[in-house]
Amino acid sequence: AQTVTQSQPEMSVQEAETVTLSCTYDTSESDYYLFWYKQPPSRQMILVIRQEAYKQQNATENRFSVNFQKAAKSFSLKISDSQLGDAAMYFCAYRSRRTSGSRLTFGEGTQLTVNP
């Protein structure tokens, strides 16, 4: 079974600075997806960024980028120019491509605080 680990329960960053959230996962599969979701106090789960395992290039979405290290099974999220609206719980998630309707396996989450 796949597992996802986020070793930082809490992180803080100053507004306009850069922060990196860590995520590691364990799998024996070679074809899968990795995601970062954001959950603000409204509790809505919002997709931040997605990475396909077969793509070597790291995904980027505006101020958000990932460092995907497939051999090390590491998938960190970098937030540049942090904004107050980035404050939220961030979840790393794994999804297999092997079967239809595959579940998302989530990490424990990292609570990000952005200080003005």
Place this chain on the structure above:
Amino acid sequence: DTAVSQTPKYLVTQMGNDKSIKCEQNLGHDTMYWYKQDSKKFLKIMFSYNNKELIINETVPNRFSPKSPDKAHLNLHINSLELGDSAVYFCASSQELNRVEGETQYFGPGTRLLVL
């Protein structure tokens, strides 16, 4: 033009009651899911339906019964509610075999269930 909607958003009820949570998606997706988020914010899959067929049925008490009348709807019925059922329940949907979207799961706003 909400993509994934759930009703109700809040549900407060007494132990022993039976309740339902409804979910609808207008994204044209063929797969829908129910996740449970506990008090520590950990998210875990409960059920997955693909084209109205049950794909994933995690170790969930028989008191929980999903029903999918069509591809756009997946409802969750809970019998004989217990205190431990208090949580946030999320519905999600995705389109299988969609490399463009990476089979991304899109979440509803969640239903906060409180059992007294």
